[in-house]
Amino acid sequence: xxxxxxxxxxxxxxxxxxxxxxxxxxxxxxxxxxxxxxxxxxxxxxxxxxxxxxxxxxxxxxxxxxxxxxxxxxxxxxxxxxxxxxxxxxxxxxxxxxxxxxxxxxxxxxxxxxxxxxxxxxxxxxxxxxxxxxxxxxxxxxxxxxxxxxxxxxxxxxxxxxxxxxxxxxxxxxxxxxxxxxxxxxxxxxxxxxxxxxxxxxxxxxxxxxxxxxxxxxxxxxxxxxxxxxxxxxxxxxxxxxxxxxxxxxxxxxxxxxxxxxxxxxxxxxxxxxxxxxxxxxxxxxxxxxxxxxxxxxxxxxxxxxxx
Amino acid sequence: xxxxxxxxxxxxxxxxxxxxxxxxxxxxxxxxxxxxxxxxxxxxxxxxxxxxxxxxxxxxxxxxxxxxxxxxxxxxxxxxxxxxxxxxxxxxxxxxxxxxxxxxxxxxxxxxxxxxxxxxxxxxxxxxxxxxxxxxxxxxxxxxxxxxxxxxxxxxxxxxxxxxxxxxxxxxxxxxxxxxxxxxxxxxxxxxxxxxxxxxxxxxxxxxxxxxxxxxxxxxxxxxxxxxxxxxxxxxxxxxxxxxxxxxxxxxxxxxxxxxxxxxxxxxxxxxxxxxxxxxxxxxxxxxxxxxxxxxxxxxxxxxxxx
Numbered sequence: 001x002x003x004x005x006x007x008x009x010x011x012x013x014x015x016x017x018x019x020x021x022x023x024x025x026x027x028x029x030x031x032x033x034x035x036x037x038x039x040x041x042x043x044x045x046x047x048x049x050x051x052x053x054x055x056x057x058x059x060x061x062x063x064x065x066x067x068x069x070x071x072x073x074x075x076x077x078x079x080x081x082x083x084x085x086x087x088x089x090x091x092x093x094x095x096x097x098x099x100x101x102x103x104x105x106x107x108x109x110x111x112x113x114x115x116x117x118x119x120x121x122x123x124x125x126x127x128x129x130x131x132x133x134x135x136x137x138x139x140x141x142x143x144x145x146x147x148x149x150x151x152x153x154x155x156x157x158x159x160x161x162x163x164x165x166x167x168x169x170x171x172x173x174x175x176x177x178x179x180x181x182x183x184x185x186x187x188x189x190x191x192x193x194x195x196x197x198x199x200x201x202x203x204x205x206x207x208x209x210x211x212x213x214x215x216x217x218x219x220x221x222x223x224x225x226x227x228x229x230x231x232x233x234x235x236x237x238x239x240x241x242x243x244x245x246x247x248x249x250x251x252x253x254x255x256x257x258x259x260x261x262x263x264x265x266x267x268x269x270x271x272x273x274x275x276x277x278x279x280x281x282x283x284x285x286x287x288x289x290x291x292x293x294x295x296x297x298x299x300x301x302x303x304x305x306x307x308x
Numbered sequence: 309x310x311x312x313x314x315x316x317x318x319x320x321x322x323x324x325x326x327x328x329x330x331x332x333x334x335x336x337x338x339x340x341x342x343x344x345x346x347x348x349x350x351x352x353x354x355x356x357x358x359x360x361x362x363x364x365x366x367x368x369x370x371x372x373x374x375x376x377x378x379x380x381x382x383x384x385x386x387x388x389x390x391x392x393x394x395x396x397x398x399x400x401x402x403x404x405x406x407x408x409x410x411x412x413x414x415x416x417x418x419x420x421x422x423x424x425x426x427x428x429x430x431x432x433x434x435x436x437x438x439x440x441x442x443x444x445x446x447x448x449x450x451x452x453x454x455x456x457x458x459x460x461x462x463x464x465x466x467x468x469x470x471x472x473x474x475x476x477x478x479x480x481x482x483x484x485x486x487x488x489x490x491x492x493x494x495x496x497x498x499x500x501x502x503x504x505x506x507x508x509x510x511x512x513x514x515x516x517x518x519x520x521x522x523x524x525x526x527x528x529x530x531x532x533x534x535x536x537x538x539x540x541x542x543x544x545x546x547x548x549x550x551x552x553x554x555x556x557x558x559x560x561x562x563x564x565x566x567x568x569x570x571x572x573x574x575x576x577x578x579x580x581x582x583x584x585x586x587x588x589x590x591x592x593x594x595x596x597x598x599x600x601x602x603x604x605x606x607x608x609x610x611x612x613x614x615x
Contacts, residue, residue, distance in 0.1 A: 011453070014450070015450075015453055015454050015457050018450065018451075018454045019454055019457070019458060022454065023466065026466050026467065026470055027466065027469075027470055136598070136602070137595060137598070139598060140542065140591070140594035140595050140597070140598035141591065141594070142546050142549060142550060142590060142594065143550075144549070144550055144553045144566075144569065144570075145569065145587045145590055145591065148569060148573060148576070148583055148587060149587070151573075151576060152576055152580055152583070152584075156576055156577045156580075240459050241459075243459040243461070243462070244459040244460070244461040244462075247461050247462075247465070247554075248461075248550055248553070248554065251554055252573075262462070262465055263465065263554055263556070265469070266465040266466070266468055266469035266556060267469075267555060267556065269469055271469070271470075274465065274466060274469055275466075278458075278462045278465070278466055281459070281462055282457065282458045282459075282462065285457060285458070285459060286457050289457070
């Protein structure tokens with residue numbers, strides 16, 4: 001178990017290093033970023049001054065080494081636009097994004113696990129196929145289309161919900177639903193399949209034979225075992241889809257989170273912020289996945305008790 | 309089948325031509341096997357493809373021609389509508405129908421380029437990874453792991469910020485999407501096939517590695533690749549429209565479905581048709597591709613891992 005956790009951690013560190021390197025060289029591919037940010041009316045002296053100021057002088061390799069050294073020190077650079085440390089710019093946006101993703105994850109679990117169980121139990125009736133059809137087609141609805149339709153109906157036609165910002169609980173409703181759409185579609189399918197695998201197992205029959213209530217058989221023995229499979233899916237899907245989705249959803253609803261920051265930095269070419277933001281999100285995704293990997297190993301006795 | 313039908317199908321009198329004809333019988337087989345929904349999806353996909361290809365012929369207007377006199381006209385059937393503009397006009401008086409048609413065409417084109425490039429990159433890396441051992445394999449699989457770890461939208465944002473938004477950059481970005489899936493599939497299949505007796509036999513018979521790859525390995529991995537291609541095609545359509553929606557993809561005035569939704573959003577309260585028309589086309593397209601892709605996957609019975 002310990003060896004497994006250690007191996008997961010080492011793999012994680014290597015991946016992180018690879019990402020830092022790739023992100024660094026990606027932003028240096030097009031030459032000196034200063035030229036994009038500043039217009040033509042800049043003198044040569046000023047350009048050189050700024051280049052040094054932002055640590056962009058010297059060869060790519062010196063820059064890379066300096067970048068790594070500063071990274072270890074916790075110096076991540078200055079935003080071109082806001083003239084303050086990127087760590088600050090990104091940090092103040094972490095919480096709104098976390099709120100949105102947590103609320104979407106909670107909503108997803110609340111909706112898709114009961115639906116998935118229902119679809120598995122009623123797989124021969126129209127209820128099961130209706131759930132699966134909707135989930136299947138839901139996978140093909142881009143979240144920006146869903147968000148736009150929600151805005152049209154609930155904000156403009158019915159005038160029920162606010163569109164911009166994250167001030168009140170009502171502000172959470174549309175972004176949460178829009179971000180959850182794809183997740184619910186995916187997770188409902190996974191829950192159904194995981195439950196179907198479990199329902200035909202011998203221990204389910206044993207549990208029924210012991211005289212347990214059907215509800216308890218399904219929830220404790222069925223869902224309990226299916227959740228091992230679901231856990232890994234939730235990690236990959238939620239972390240990946242939510243990170244990608246929040247970029248879109250936050251831009252639509254002017255949500256002051258990382259996703260919106262990334263899009264803005266990409267459009268305005270604020271490289272240091274973009275670099276650090278991408279790294280933050282990638283790190284978050286990788287860490288969440290590593291944690292879930294280890295939790296998964298822990299939950300599965302076959303891995304927990306295996307040697308090595 | 310009656311004798312007449314057999315004769316009509318020409319099966320008992322094979323004609324020999326000096327050149328091979330494109331085989332259409334697989335289309336007939338597909339049609340026979342499909343259920344109702346899948347048939348609808350097939351027709352839908354075909355209609356969308358044909359309208360996209362024929363956009364310059366059937367579009368009633370130039371997609372970028374502005375007519376400030378008839379701005380924000382609603383679709384036919386509503387008040388103030390003009391008969392010429394079937395789906396209405398946008399904020400600059402451009403015909404929404406024509407823009408949808410051209411947008412669909414561009415989306416198809418970009419997604420096709422992207423999917424083909426992704427397939428090529430992933431296929432070559434997968435072959436290398438599967439046939440070579442040790443360092444090369446480790447390196448390529450390390451890249452695959454890193455790519456899986458980062459949500460691709462972030463990669464796309466980085467690339468678009470660095471290279472700027474243009475059609476060529478867009479093709480590059482979409483081409484980089486999904487290569488790791490192909491690499492994993494190809495590598496896995498190659499590793500499996502390498503152990504097979506018929507490969508060993510071919511090698512013993514003196515076939516070159518190139519010949520083995522082309523004649524013995526390639527035919528055996530075509531069907532999982534076709535399935536992955538369909539899946540990745542629909543994801544690329546989503547990615548392209550999302551990036552264009554955010555204003556990072558194809559730049560105005562060129563119409564793509566995503567950018568029409570993105571820009572039209574500002575007029576949502578007063579002129580919802582500017583958004584609804586391209587949104588509906590996107591949904592029709594993704595539904596059709598989704599249904600067909602899923603069906604192909606079942607048909608090929610590839611045990612693609614579901615996560």
